[in-house]
Amino acid sequence: MRGGWFGVLLFLCLAAALLFLTLPIAAIFVDSSPGELIDSLGEQGALDALWLSLRTTAAAIVIILLVGTPAAYLLATRSFRGKALVVTLIELPLVLPPAVAGIGLLAAVGPSGILGGTLDAAGIELSLTTAGVVVALTFVASPFYVRQAMAAFAAVDRSLLDASRTLGASEARGFLRVMIPVAVPGLAAGTALALGRALGEFGATLMFAGSFQGITQTVPLAIYDRFSTDFAAALALSAVLVAVSGAILLSVKLVQGGAALGGWQAD
Amino acid sequence: MLSIQAHTTLGSMRLDVELAVAPGECLALAGPSGAGKTSALRVAAGLLRPAEGRVEANGETWLDTTRGIDVPADRRRCGYVFQDYALFPHLSACQNVAYPLRGLSRHERRSRALGLLERFGLAARAEARPGTLSGGERQRVALARALARGPEVLLLDEPLSALDARTRAGAARELAAVLRESDAPALLVTHDFAEAAQLGDRVGIIDHGEVVQEGTASELAAAPSSAFVADFTGAVVLTGTASRGPDGLTHVELDGGGTVTTTDDGDGAVAVSVYPWEIAIEPAGVQPHGSTQNHLTAEVLSITTIGNRVRLGLGGPQPLAAEITLASAERLQLEPGARVTATWKAAATRLVAA
8 A cells, every 4th residue: 555654544544434333333233133123113113103204204305305406506506695694594403403403493383482373373283293293304404405405506517507598598497407407416415415314313303293103203213212122123123224324325326326427427 | 780888897807898790790809818708798698787788689679778678698599609618418419409499399399409410510429418529529519509599699709719729620610601601690709819810700809898909800910009909919019119210211129129120100119010920030140131121130949830830939139939931940950049030021010009
């Protein structure tokens, strides 16, 4: 290896990081037999949690994509006074402790929150409901997507948008036909980050929506619920979460690799 | 007819241009980078709104700041070829050309796009993504796409600068043919005077956001209005102090030494210009005995062969460049470091404002 002792140092650091990061994940699979895993998954509570996690995450991601994509495009293509402040406010939930996010949601849209009365009058109940889970997931996950999508749009050559306009396309058409397809690798990466964050969301959901089986108990809450009484079941659910998260990461890599192979990413 | 008037401040730069291009004519705006060439195009296309300005295309007003008219870019029928071509990387060549075709069936759009690609010799590359096209192919796809909508005005931003030298000559001939065929007024910008001369029916020299001189390429080369224009058209520019001689000629004492004679009138601080191909080279020490009035001793610094001719970089009190045939260079056995005398006629020497 080039670089003598420095090269050895680099190599050792990578080896340490790799070991530290993969050991717990490997342990989840090593510590439980495949038979036990499948048995534990047959339990109704586990199935409810899985189904709920998938539904709420999917709903949150749809909301994040529909609202976050145009918002990120605006932030990436326009400059206006106070833009830095707007970006900072959008990024704030990234560094917020989940418990703070839960309290904040309760104070804002909880039954006695500042918008609680308005929502109640409209017949919308969020806290301790499945809809509340979606709100919590959207709140914690959307900054991951918006940030990444902003960077993806900002990296697109502005002359493409200009070209689209001089070719008779409105800005909306250029956004749909040019900007989004060209930014797809970055948007996919942002979606994956948000998906991962939403799937693993724990603190804000627990505080805002509670942990009721089939209603608000997502997989991370179900794992927490079981780990002191039924460690095998907790392990089995964890294994499923690892598999789903791994699949998400892999599909993003494939989307990005496919784009690069198509010859327009590295261009 | 395309007319553009724009008066605006862009960052630290002023843009004050007034241009008119007749139908079927190509006006080439030439100037150094940062002179405001691209900004003029962007004003015409509606991508840049000047503080004050008017843009009219074939009798239609696209912009009039005094009347509050500003037709959005997507409603101005102009074919814009961007400097880096701005082809959509995720679409095939054919889909790129079909992009501006609206309100037609899928089949019709495709066959029209293919027809245009065929006209540019690209039928075989219709399904290729821009990333896999060569520079010359991209340029032709960009041109085909700009022409697809039947534009009323053609705007070309450095259409050849992204090409390597080998591809450029052929692409320039093709582009010249397209411009000749087109009835639309065309505005082309370039940083290269030779390119402007080749592609433009008229050439405008732009500097610091202003068109400093306009005319045919040969008019500009023969009578540059300033040292900047002379330099830009490829002339050698020497500075000095002019005074009227008893022989009816103007004598210029060059800064750094040497005297040059010109048939032009002038006095005080001036610049003289002469084209490199007007300069003849004699071995140093040989007294030139022909009709040339101007003789400067210089040292050969560089020898660059351009096809069958040679461009000599000469060092003296002020740098000079001369172009002679390859045969002459060989006969004189020139090499860097050789002392030579550069000679040219007073009648080929232009006097311009410094």
